[in-house]
Amino acid sequence: MEQQVLFRAVVDLCLLIALAEVASSINARFGIPRILGTMLTGILFGPHLIGGISIGGRPLIEFNELVYVFSEVGAVLLLFTAGLHMKFSDLLQSGIASLSVALLGVVIPYFLGLAAAILLGYSWYIGMIIGGSLAATSIAISVKCLDELDKMDTSEAKCIIGAAVIDDVLALSIASVIFAATVGQSEVSTLGMIQMLGTTLLLWFVLTFVSVKFIPRGLNWVYKFNDREGHLLEIVAILICFGYATLSGRLGLSPLVGAFIAGMAIADFGGLKDISTFIEKIEILFVPLFFVVMGGSLDPRALMTGDFVLILVLSLVAIVSKLVGCGLPAAYFLKDREKGIRVGYGMMSRGEIGLVIASIGITYSIISKEVYAALIVVIFLTSLIPPFLLKRSYLKESMLCEYDQLER
Amino acid sequence: MEQQVLFRAVVDLCLLIALAEVASSINARFGIPRILGTMLTGILFGPHLIGGISIGGRPLIEFNELVYVFSEVGAVLLLFTAGLHMKFSDLLQSGIASLSVALLGVVIPYFLGLAAAILLGYSWYIGMIIGGSLAATSIAISVKCLDELDKMDTSEAKCIIGAAVIDDVLALSIASVIFAATVGQSEVSTLGMIQMLGTTLLLWFVLTFVSVKFIPRGLNWVYKFNDREGHLLEIVAILICFGYATLSGRLGLSPLVGAFIAGMAIADFGGLKDISTFIEKIEILFVPLFFVVMGGSLDPRALMTGDFVLILVLSLVAIVSKLVGCGLPAAYFLKDREKGIRVGYGMMSRGEIGLVIASIGITYSIISKEVYAALIVVIFLTSLIPPFLLKRSYLKESMLCEYDQLER
Numbered sequence: 001m002e003q004q005v006l007f008r009a010v011v012d013l014c015l016l017i018a019l020a021e022v023a024s025s026i027n028a029r030f031g032i033p034r035i036l037g038t039m040l041t042g043i044l045f046g047p048h049l050i051g052g053i054s055i056g057g058r059p060l061i062e063f064n065e066l067v068y069v070f071s072e073v074g075a076v077l078l079l080f081t082a083g084l085h086m087k088f089s090d091l092l093q094s095g096i097a098s099l100s101v102a103l104l105g106v107v108i109p110y111f112l113g114l115a116a117a118i119l120l121g122y123s124w125y126i127g128m129i130i131g132g133s134l135a136a137t138s139i140a141i142s143v144k145c146l147d148e149l150d151k152m153d154t155s156e157a158k159c160i161i162g163a164a165v166i167d168d169v170l171a172l173s174i175a176s177v178i179f180a181a182t183v184g185q186s187e188v189s190t191l192g193m194i195q196m197l198g199t200t201l202l203l204w205f206v207l208t209f210v211s212v213k214f215i216p217r218g219l220n221w222v223y224k225f226n227d228r229e230g231h232l233l234e235i236v237a238i239l240i241c242f243g244y245a246t247l248s249g250r251l252g253l254s255p256l257v258g259a260f261i262a263g264m265a266i267a268d269f270g271g272l273k274d275i276s277t278f279i280e281k282i283e284i285l286f287v288p289l290f291f292v293v294m295g296g297s298l299d300p301r302a303l304m305t306g307d308f309v310l311i312l313v314l315s316l317v318a319i320v321s322k323l324v325g326c327g328l329p330a331a332y333f334l335k336d337r338e339k340g341i342r343v344g345y346g347m348m349s350r351g352e353i354g355l356v357i358a359s360i361g362i363t364y365s366i367i368s369k370e371v372y373a374a375l376i377v378v379i380f381l382t383s384l385i386p387p388f389l390l391k392r393s394y395l396k397e398s399m400l401c402e403y404d405q406l407e408r
Numbered sequence: 409m410e411q412q413v414l415f416r417a418v419v420d421l422c423l424l425i426a427l428a429e430v431a432s433s434i435n436a437r438f439g440i441p442r443i444l445g446t447m448l449t450g451i452l453f454g455p456h457l458i459g460g461i462s463i464g465g466r467p468l469i470e471f472n473e474l475v476y477v478f479s480e481v482g483a484v485l486l487l488f489t490a491g492l493h494m495k496f497s498d499l500l501q502s503g504i505a506s507l508s509v510a511l512l513g514v515v516i517p518y519f520l521g522l523a524a525a526i527l528l529g530y531s532w533y534i535g536m537i538i539g540g541s542l543a544a545t546s547i548a549i550s551v552k553c554l555d556e557l558d559k560m561d562t563s564e565a566k567c568i569i570g571a572a573v574i575d576d577v578l579a580l581s582i583a584s585v586i587f588a589a590t591v592g593q594s595e596v597s598t599l600g601m602i603q604m605l606g607t608t609l610l611l612w613f614v615l616t617f618v619s620v621k622f623i624p625r626g627l628n629w630v631y632k633f634n635d636r637e638g639h640l641l642e643i644v645a646i647l648i649c650f651g652y653a654t655l656s657g658r659l660g661l662s663p664l665v666g667a668f669i670a671g672m673a674i675a676d677f678g679g680l681k682d683i684s685t686f687i688e689k690i691e692i693l694f695v696p697l698f699f700v701v702m703g704g705s706l707d708p709r710a711l712m713t714g715d716f717v718l719i720l721v722l723s724l725v726a727i728v729s730k731l732v733g734c735g736l737p738a739a740y741f742l743k744d745r746e747k748g749i750r751v752g753y754g755m756m757s758r759g760e761i762g763l764v765i766a767s768i769g770i771t772y773s774i775i776s777k778e779v780y781a782a783l784i785v786v787i788f789l790t791s792l793i794p795p796f797l798l799k800r801s802y803l804k805e806s807m808l809c810e811y812d813q814l815e816r
Binding site: 003004018021022028239249278281 | 411414418419422423425426432433436437442474477480633634635638639642644646647650651653654657658686689690692693
């Protein structure tokens with residue numbers, strides 16, 4: 001990239017982050033979740049609205065390649081941070097709970113989506129695309145919310161994060177099955193599907209287990225070598241994070257899952273504090289852009305001209321299915337109704353994987369433009385709601401606590 | 409950029425930083441300046457040596473586009489930091505000193521280089537290219553050294569930084585004059601040249617003056633708006649930094665000069681601490697790459713097969729001319745011989761502008777391949793020496809101090 005172009009790109013990038021900071025500050029003042037401000041910045045200043053206004057032949061704010069690069073790096077860092085907050089022992093502890101939440105939380109939305117589509121008169125293939133798009137939770141928003149509310153270390157947060165990661169593993173497998181069934185029109189046997197899911201989950205577990213054993217030892221060695229003024233430890237941590245993101249991409253898992261495993265493996269390391277302080281600082285430059293880009297990908301016209309009945313029905317399916325599919329098992333295992341509901345809230349947001357499945361649908365002409373637009377809007381809506389619900393639920397809790405204290 | 413390619417690029421980037429950290433840690437243990445470790449990493453693992461080894465059709469470590477982007481961003485951040493350490497009042501105080509050091513430090517190397525070339529039997533045009541290549545100081549290395557030695561706030565450091573920035577302004581003007589004279593073969597009158605230098609310096613001064621007046625006010629406003637959990641202040645600071653880099657590039661100044669002006673304008677702002685803590689952390693990701701890339705640009709074969717006499721003579725010219733041209737006026741104005749010598753050391757390293765002028769020379773067939781190679785080697789050598797000399801000089805001082813204390 002030419003120097004002038006590069007620096008101009010950095011200016012656009014910083015401008016977007018600054019606008020997002022302003023929006024989230026304003027939100028915070030009105031008690032609205034910050035993260036929604038960041039996403040709203042993306043919608044408002046994205047290519048579909050203000051950012052796209054052409055001034056002197058160039059858009060006012062350009063979502064240039066650097067913005068996309070930083071946003072992808074931001075997503076990886078976000079999941080890495082989630083991993084840093086979660087020891088492997090935590091995961092094992094919430095193991096059965098997370099696994100049940102993930103399994104039911106993928107299966108129920110899938111079948112509810114499929115059923116809704118067929119009741120509305122669509123074909124089975126369209127139903128599979130719709131069900132698939134609504135199956136996978138997008139972990140980024142919930143992680144950011146929990147972080148914002150300072151609740152990352154609660155039992156329900158550990159359950160959400162663990163479940164969301166397993167959900168990601170499951171959803172990717174389901175996506176490839178749907179791809180085979182709809183595009184390849186090939187029969188996939190139930191046994192074959194279970195086999196595939198099992199292999200992926202096993203791969204994930206083995207990778208996690210090995211990493212948790214060896215990474216802290218390696219880092220101890222780095223820690224001893226590092227001198228007071230050096231920053232080797234911090235850099236090696238990021239190196240591991242992106243090494244795992246690359247590796248897990250190669251293995252057919254999501255890069256975000258790899259980043260999470262790397263973080264979880266480092267969570268057991270003694271010098272964790274240095275690393276997390278550093279990541280926290282650099283995240284300022286990367287993470288907001290992920291949500292800004294997410295917002296920018298929504299064309300508000302899709303909302304205006306969409307099929308309202310379809311959007312309404314699918315939104316209900318999306319919300320209720322995760323609330324039931326994740327909330328019920330969570331309430332059972334955590335033995336707390338309110339915590340269960342929170343897990344339902346936390347698993348509600350959909351994202352990238354859903355978008356990918358919807359895109360496959362429209363690219364191969366399986367679904368119509370209207371269905372595609374509806375799916376995009378629904379996926380987007382589901383990511384706007386959880387921050388409100390989570391915030392309200394925790395607010396209620398802290399008010400009850402105060403009330404209890406007054407009573408005594 | 410595709411996701412897998414991007415994450416792999418981030419891995420290469422982190423690997424280079426990690427290697428640089430290891431090398432600089434080892435250096436620090438043996439009392440060698442850290443920065444040389446970083447540059448050595450670039451040479452060793454750069455495309456000309458280990459990094460270039462092809463494994464499976466791809467280089468072992470790739471200097472991918474992201475590495476270059478980060479390195480350019482690093483250079484800007486480095487000069488921004490230098491600005492943060494220097495208030496406008498400091499610059500005015502060291503004004504005449506810095507201006508004299510810069511002026512003589514550009515004029516003397518230019519004419520000594522020209523004279524040496526003519527004595528060695530080269531033409532006037534070749535002499536102009538050689539003189540021009542040796543005229544401009546590269547500020548990055550000295551700033552990093554002074555920072556490493558924790559001497560950024562001494563009077564000689566302020567003199568070096570001030571002079572190096574003015575030097576940059578002068579050298580860019582000279583470069584365009586040389587370009588006009590050698591490539592365009594057009595006569596440039598002395599009056600025209602002085603006019604051009606004057607205009608550029610004036611432009612620089614006005615820009616600085618206006619910025620120092622208004623930026624702190626703007627930041628105060630941002631500071632008031634910013635909430636405890638937000639990071640608006642830090643982002644706006646970076647926005648200003650790159651805004652100025654872009655602007656000053658457009659005005660025909662170096663982007664680095666713009667970044668310095670931005671830093672200097674912010675230096676007067678009350679909430680400086682928050683900003684500099686943040687910049688310090690993110691620099692870890694960017695600045696080392698600038699020096700790694702600098703190292704990687706040296707092909708060690710150029711050193712092996714070069715014209716030794718030419719290299720020797722030009723190295724001597726390069727070293728002596730800055731030592732005299734900058735050291736003498738500095739010693740006079742700072743009223744301290746040792747500090748004057750340090751300014752000479754600090755102004756010794758050459759870099760980008762020299763390389764650009766040498767490249768113009770070879771691109772337009774004004775200089776031969778041998779002269780070009782010699783210039784590259786000399787520019788490189790001058791950047792290896794100052795870290796040693798500066799470190800030794802400060803070490804001597806601290807030993808003398810201890811001796812004095814013992815005497816009492």
